Amino acid sequence: MLSKIKHNEYFIKLFQWLGGVVNHLLPKKKRIVLYSNWGFRDNVRYLYDYLIDHSYNEKYQIVCASNDFYDLDRTVPRNVVFTRSKIDTLRYFLTSNYFFYCFGGIPIKSVKNQTIVNLWHGMPIKKIGRLESGMSRDINYFDYLVSYSDFFSPVLKESFDVDQDKIIIANAPRNEVFISQSGSTSNKDKVIAWLPTYRKSSKLDSQNGESDEIIPLFNDLDDFRKFDQFLKSVGIRMFVKLHPLQDRINIPKNLTNMIFIDDSWLFEQHTDLYTFLAETDALITDYSSVSIDYLLLNRPIFYVMNDQQAYANTRGFNYTLDQFIAGQVVQNMDQFRYVLSSFSKDQDGFAKLRREKINTFYSGSSAGIKEMLGLVGI
Structure with a gap:
């Protein structure tokens, strides 16, 4: 029952509207949120490692939000927060300057002093997003989307229904190794x-x-x-x-x-x-x-x-x-x-x-x- 409500088109639109109002009203803190609803892995995990290895947690609070951390949260570096709470995740989203995700995402548009980055989880050989059969809802609620090159950008642009200036040509964090x-x-x-x-x-x-x-x-x-x-x-x-x-x-x-x-x-x-x-x-x-x-x-x-x-x-x-x-x-x-x-x-x-x-x-x-x-x- 709960799953059907969450995927209901009218519920999503109401959530987006209310979330947008609250997001506009709340001040933003110098914080980076890394989010994944399918385990803390893939691009958000590699981005996290990079941020810690390069001492970004000395300048920003880093929040890791996911349903599973595979024991990574047993040792917590300075100025880093791990949370499994969906309510806390939403609270951090609404009060943070930066929000990165590669799985899931929160269907609320960004506001001034806030940047949302969709790292995604790979270039789309198979159909994704709006190109999938039966997909009609809006999934464009980010400021930037990562593409490896101009070869993939047209398909990503159509898959997410995004403007060209939202696409960043960059390698995936997971590809650094x-x-x-x-x-x-x-x-x-x-x-x-x-x-x-x-x-x-x-x-x-x-x-x-x-x-x-x-x-x-x-x-x-x-x-x-x-x-x-x-x-x-x-x-x-x-x-x-x-x-x-x-x-x-x-x-x-x-x-x-x-x-x-x-x-x-x-x-x-x-x-x-x-x-x-x-x-x-x-x-x-x-x-x-x-x-x-x-x-x-x-x-x-x-x-x-x-x-x-x-x-x-x-x-x-x-x-x-x-x-x-x-x-x-x-x-x-x-x-x-x-x-x-x-x-x-x-x-x-x-x-x-x-x-x-x-x-x-x-x-x-x-x-x-x-x-x-x-x-x-x-």
Whole structure:
């Protein structure tokens, strides 16, 4: 019942109007709020690390607002506040100079002496926002939206229904670790990360692609066991991280070379997703924007797309495959085993294509975090 009320069009409009009035009346403090309603991760987490590492908390109070901090809030730096309270989050939003988010957001427009930045969580290979089927509500309640380059800006502009002057050409905070660690790894064994996007999500009441599969190419638990033995035979360790919105699945125990991880696992290892990815030798994904980011490492990428047409018919794409693919496309298990076997022998025929895509997607001019903060006045 509560969820239906929150997503009711009339309730949202009333909330926006009342929130706008209060936001206009309340004075703003020298404070930076970092918000995520799907766990304190991704771009807000990397921006937080940057702010603390560069002592921004000496000049600004920094508020971290989320539903899950993965124990990050056990040690609280000076002038930093962690809150899980939605009421406190709204209070901080209404009284702060700066508000950053990459998941969720608060549907209230900014006022004088306040800047709202939508970091988002990746460049839109698949349809998002106003381009999604059935999406009609206003999601433009920010001052700036981050785009990696002019290649992505037109789609972002249409997806969020924003003016061109609201788009900042900048790299994502989470990409900083890729930029600083590009090149080969020092792994003795081949290490691959597999990050499939979600097929079925009860949280979003959404179904994309062939959702009857556990994950692409795997139909039952025995498939996992057989594939685990194959990985062992070719000397590959594969770390599989399901999308946070993907419905949970049954995973067989005692797998040795196919390891399932999540955000909690990463924090237990004292690392984070992109730092972990920077230490891998290759990436497997599909229609996820992580492939755009991983290009910065210039390492092999494989695309498992056995449900391409079904995904196009449900979620839909903003680009053709040729526009964003920079590696081998896999559509069945035999192909999957073949390309991984070739990879284990250091065969890579896509280095030139990856460099071409990097030049297209980043234009050689995407600003870093420091420059982005300067653009928004911090």
